[in-house]
Structures are given as C-alpha cells and as structure tokens.
Amino acid sequence: MSQLSVENLDVYYGAVHALKGVSVHAEAGEIVTLIGANGAGKTTLLRTISGLVPAKSGRVMFEGRDITRVPAHEIVALGLSQSPEGRMVFANLSVEDNLEMGAYIRKDKAGIREDRDAMYQLFPRLLERRKQLSGTLSGGEQQMLAIARALMSRPRVVLLDEPSLGIAPLLVRDIFKNIVEINRRGVTVLLVEQNAHMALSIARRGYVLETGKVVLEDEAAKLAANDEVRKAYLGG
Amino acid sequence: MSTFLQQLVNGVTWGSVYALIALGYTMVYGILRLINFAHGDIYMLGAFIGLYASRWFNAAKDPSPVKALLVLLTSMLLSALIGMIIERLAYKPVRKSPRLSALITAIGVSLLLENGGALVFGEDQKFFPQLIPQKTIALMAGVSISNQQLIVLVVSIVLMFGLRMFVLHTRTGKAMQAVSHSHMAASLMGISVDRIITFTFMIGSSLAAAAGVLVALQSPKIEPYMGIMPGLKAFVAAVLGGIGNIPGAVVGGLVMGIAEVMVTGYLSPTYRDAIAFVLLIVILLVRPAGIFGKAVTEKV
Ligand SMILES: Nc1ncnc2c1ncn2[C@@H]1O[C@H](COP(=O)(O)OP(=O)(O)O)[C@@H](O)[C@H]1O
Numbered sequence: 277m278s279q280l281s282v283e284n285l286d287v288y289y290g291a292v293h294a295l296k297g298v299s300v301h302a303e304a305g306e307i308v309t310l311i312g313a314n315g316a317g318k319t320t321l322l323r324t325i326s327g328l329v330p331a332k333s334g335r336v337m338f339e340g341r342d343i344t345r346v347p348a349h350e351i352v353a354l355g356l357s358q359s360p361e362g363r364m365v366f367a368n369l370s371v372e373d374n375l376e377m378g379a380y381i382r383k384d385k386a387g388i389r390e391d392r393d394a395m396y397q398l399f400p401r402l403l404e405r406r407k408q409l410s411g412t413l414s415g416g417e418q419q420m421l422a423i424a425r426a427l428m429s430r431p432r433v434v435l436l437d438e439p440s441l442g443i444a445p446l447l448v449r450d451i452f453k454n455i456v457e458i459n460r461r462g463v464t465v466l467l468v469e470q471n472a473h474m475a476l477s478i479a480r481r482g483y484v485l486e487t488g489k490v491v492l493e494d495e496a497a498k499l500a501a502n503d504e505v506r507k508a509y510l511g512g
Numbered sequence: 513m514s515t516f517l518q519q520l521v522n523g524v525t526w527g528s529v530y531a532l533i534a535l536g537y538t539m540v541y542g543i544l545r546l547i548n549f550a551h552g553d554i555y556m557l558g559a560f561i562g563l564y565a566s567r568w569f570n571a572a573k574d575p576s577p578v579k580a581l582l583v584l585l586t587s588m589l590l591s592a593l594i595g596m597i598i599e600r601l602a603y604k605p606v607r608k609s610p611r612l613s614a615l616i617t618a619i620g621v622s623l624l625l626e627n628g629g630a631l632v633f634g635e636d637q638k639f640f641p642q643l644i645p646q647k648t649i650a651l652m653a654g655v656s657i658s659n660q661q662l663i664v665l666v667v668s669i670v671l672m673f674g675l676r677m678f679v680l681h682t683r684t685g686k687a688m689q690a691v692s693h694s695h696m697a698a699s700l701m702g703i704s705v706d707r708i709i710t711f712t713f714m715i716g717s718s719l720a721a722a723a724g725v726l727v728a729l730q731s732p733k734i735e736p737y738m739g740i741m742p743g744l745k746a747f748v749a750a751v752l753g754g755i756g757n758i759p760g761a762v763v764g765g766l767v768m769g770i771a772e773v774m775v776t777g778y779l780s781p782t783y784r785d786a787i788a789f790v791l792l793i794v795i796l797l798v799r800p801a802g803i804f805g806k807a808v809t810e811k812v
C-alpha cells in the first residue's frame with residue numbers, strides 16, 4: 277500500500293474541468309515529482325490533496341485512510357503538510373513566528389524548539405533573519421521559510437509546490453540540496469515543478485501532467501531520457 | 513490654556529470609548545474583509561446587559577466597585593456569546609458568497625438588533641444605575657477629571673494593552689494574524705480558520721460591550737438605538753487609523769474623540785456629529801489607506 281495515493285480524481289472550478297481522472301501515488305521514503313506546463317493542474321492536485329479544493333469524484337488515501345473529505349486544517353495533524361505555490365509566508369509575522377505557526381498543531385514545546393533549531397541549521401539565512409518580518413525577506417528566503425514552516429508540523433509526507441519559482445539559480449540549487457536532505461531524514465516528498473530538469477535529477481519517479489491528465493509516468497531517469505519530455509520540458 | 517487641557521482630557525476619555533468599538537470593526541475587517549455594521553449595536557446590547565446585570569447583582573441600591581467590575585465582566589462575557597451566535601448564524605453561511613451578500617447581511621443583523629432591542633427593552637430611555645457615584649479630581653488649576661472618566665480611561669487602557677499582548681504574543685493571537693493574512697495558508701498550518709473567525713467576533717463584541725457599560729456609567733440614559741451614531745463614528749475611526757490595523761484603531765478613536773470634543777467646545781455643539789464625516793472625507797481624499805494603513809490593493 278502506498279503512503280499517499282490519489283485515485284481517479286476529478287476536480288472542477290465551476291465549469292473548468294481542472295483534473296480529469298488523475299491517479300498518482302507516493303511510496304514511503306520517495307521523492308516523486310510532478311511536472312507539467314503552466315495550467316496543467318499541478319497546483320490543483322496539491323490543493324485537493326491538502327483539502328483546500330473539493331474533489332468532485334475519486335479519492336485521496338493517506339496511510340490507509342480516506343482523507344478526501346477531511347478539512348484542510350485536520351489533514352496537517354494527520355502528518356501531511358504543504359509548502360504552497362507562491363510561498364504564502366505570513367508577511368505580517370516574523371520568521372520565527374512563521375515557524376511557530378508551522379508547529380501550530382503541536383504541543384511539545386521542547387520538540388518544537390529542537391525542530392526550529394534544526395530548520396535554522398538547514399537554512400542558516402533564516403537564523404540570521406529570525407526576528408525580521410517575513411514580508412521583508414527575498415523571494416528565495418521566503419521559499420526557504422515556506423519549506424521550513426511546512427516541516428515544523430513534523431509531517432511524514434510534504435507537498436512542495438514549485439519551490440524554484442522566481443528564485444535565483446544559485447538559491448534554487450541550495451533549496452534542492454535541502455529537499456534531498458529532508459527526504460534523507462525520512463520525509464516523503466511530492467514535488468511539483470516547472471523546472472523539470474532539477475526535479476527529475478533528485479526524484480526517483482515522476483509524472484507528467486497535461487491539461488488535467490497524467491500523460492506519462494515513469495522512473496525519473498527514464499523520463500529525463502524520454503524524447504517527448506526532453507522536447508516539451510527540458511528544452512530539447 | 514486650562515480650557516484646552518480640560519477639553520483634551522475629555523476628548524481622550526471619549527476617544528478611548530471610540531477606540532474600544534473601533535477595535536472590533538478593524539479586527540473583523542482584518543480577518544474577513546467584512547464591515548460588521550451590527551457592531552455598534554453590540555455596544556448598545558452591552559449597555560443593556562450591564563443594566564440587567566446591575567439588577568441581578570443588586571448593584572443599584574448597594575453600589576460597590578466590585579459589583580461594577582462584575583457588571584462589566586458579565587456584559588463582556590454575554591456579549592461575546594452574542595457575537596459568536598451572530599457570526600455562526602448570520603455571517604458564516606454567507607462567507608463564501610459575494611461580498612455584497614455579507615454586507616447586506618450585516619445591515620440586516622443591525623436592524624434586527626435595533627428593532628429586537630426596541631421590542632425587548634422598550635423604545636423609551638432606561639436609566640443605568642449609578643454604580644460609581646461621581647467625584648471630581650482636580651489635576652491642576654482649571655483642569656479636572658471625574659472618577660468615572662478615570663475608570664473609562666483605565667479600563668480602556670487595560671483592555672487595549674491586554675489585546676495587544678494577546679495578539680502579539682500568544683499562539684491564538686498569532687494565529688489571528690496568520691488568518692488575517694491568508695485563510696488558505698493558515699489552514700495549511702492546521703489552524704481552524706472558522707474557530708479563529710468566531711473568536712475574533714467574540715473579542716470584538718466584548719470590547720464593544722465594555723465600551724457600552726463604560727459610557728453608561730457616566731451618561732446613564734440608554735436606549736435601543738444608542739449604538740448607531742457611536743458605531744458609525746467608531747467605524748470612521750477605524751478607517752482613519754487604517755482599517756485592519758489594530759494600533760490604527762486606537763489612534764483613530766482618540767483622534768475622533770478629541771476632534772469631537774474640540775469642535776463642540778470651540779466651534780459649536782451643532783457640528784459635533786458632522787466632524788466625523790468631515791474627517792472621513794478628508795482621510796479618503798488625502799490618505800485612503802488610513803494613518804497606519806499600507807497602500808496595498810485589496811485582497812480578494
Ligand atoms: N481558483 C480557480 N478558479 C478557476 N479556475 C482555476 C482556479 N485555479 C486554477 N484554475 C484553472 O485550473 C487549471 C489548472 O490550474 P493550476 O492547478 O493552477 O495549474 P498549474 O499549477 O499546473 O499551473 C487552469 O486552467 C487554471 O486556469
């Protein structure tokens with residue numbers, strides 16, 4: 277049984293059929309990536325998994341439990357969190373308070389402090405800016421904060437929506453290195469990316485999404501070698 | 513000079529009442545982008561609940577500061593519950609509807625509270641008991657403050673300071689800030705946005721109720737429509753400070769109170785109610801985001 281599996285998911289925004297019978301799964305310990313052009317439905321899929329967007333039909337199973345109709349704020353407590361597209365850090369709160377909000381569902385003060393320090397080790401820039409309002413951080417720093425914040429709930433599965441979006445290439449490299457590290461520490465990662473090159477280089481398996489449908493599914497290395505994928509997503 | 517200082521004392525006291533009411537407008541707006549037009553009526557309910565509470569505690573015949581405090585707390589608590597009920601029954605069902613629906617609902621709730629109040633309490637004025645007999649304390653030659661004014665000031669400051677500490681330093685307070693920034697991001701943290709919204713209504717309502725009791729302590733005639741004008745002016749105060757901004761509501765309230773008292777004293781009492789709208793027009797022309805507001809386009 278997969279740790280996370282999406283089965284035959286259909287999602288609509290009014291008349292827009294955004295996901296058409298999508299099935300994907302992630303095994304414990306994997307990095308799985310979901311690539312696809314703008315508007316393919318990647319964000320919709322992650323939002324539906326997290327309970328932010330309702331599914332019309334199909335279901336989302338997490339660790340053997342049907343979470344399709346579980347409200348978003350309860351899903352976090354089950355061990356599945358997300359760093360959303362566009363980062364969505366709480367601009368009006370400090371870096372430290374953002375991390376505290378990431379641990380909102382937890383009560384173990386000592387453990388929270390420990391994890392916060394671990395995040396500061398992973399992302400030293402956040403430590404330097406811990407008292408700063410997060411709205412004043414650079415895009416890359418905000419992205420680090422969004423990822424760190426998502427990890428503060430101690431998830432077993434984390435969804436990352438385009439962590440490279442609008443970020444300087446040097447920082448992207450840093451962030452991807454840390455995604456690998458996070459995965460090495462035992463967190464399953466479902467990574468959505470337009471930067472297919474980077475994503476396929478760290479993932480074990482991948483899916484290609486086109487206009488709401490999964491059109492390809494394979495080991496990451498094979499996808500990276502696939503002619504169609506190379507043409508459409510890897511620039512030749 | 514002493515006249516001016518005396519006016520200032522009166523203005524600050526009166527302004528702190530506006531500030532308490534304005535806080536509820538601004539907090540609810542911050543979290544829901546909703547102008548809760550029924551908020552002024554909670555101020556009225558607060559005064560009436562205070563009146564009934566004084567009867568329960570037999571505080572009219574046998575007044576004491578402890579009883580006055582009990583009356584204040586009872587009113588705040590019950591008004592918080594009323595705020596919760598209003599949010600759950602009236603606002604929550606229209607939360608996902610177009611903004612106009614929520615606005616119309618708010619106006620409807622306001623009319624309901626006013627006319628319901630008239631039905632239950634009667635349309636005529638009621639007298640709020642003298643819980644604290646008035647004494648005058650001289651501050652300097654020609655400047656004095658009454659003990660009731662002092663109580664208004666002290667209670668307002670304690671409540672506002674408490675609110676600030678709560679919002680800035682507690683887990684729930686930070687969650688309120690998170691929700692006011694983004695419902696979606698907040699729910700991704702495991703924050704129950706519904707609960708935070710309800711809680712915000714409760715806090716706002718209890719502050720308005722406190723204002724109602726504090727005002728009734730000094731000017732004891734209360735009636736079911738008494739919340740309309742102060743509610744409107746406190747709303748202007750919130751806009752003045754930058755709606756959604758908590759310190760802004762306090763400053764806006766003080767500016768409003770001082771302006772009103774000064775206009776009454778130096779121009780004419782006729783213009784007393786007009787100054788609020790003059791301020792509103794000026795701020796909308798000069799600095800639409802308010803004194804503390806950031807000039808950002810509104811989130812949708
Ligand atoms: N809130 C929304 N309302 C209506 N349509 C939406 C909404 N969000 C996304 N869509 C549409 O759904 C489709 C998938 O969008 P999205 O999931 O954001 O794709 P991606 O993340 O792959 O770029 C697009 O056609 C987009 O226009």
Ligand SMILES: [Mg+2]
Nearest residue numbers: 318319320361
């Ligand atoms: Mg997207």
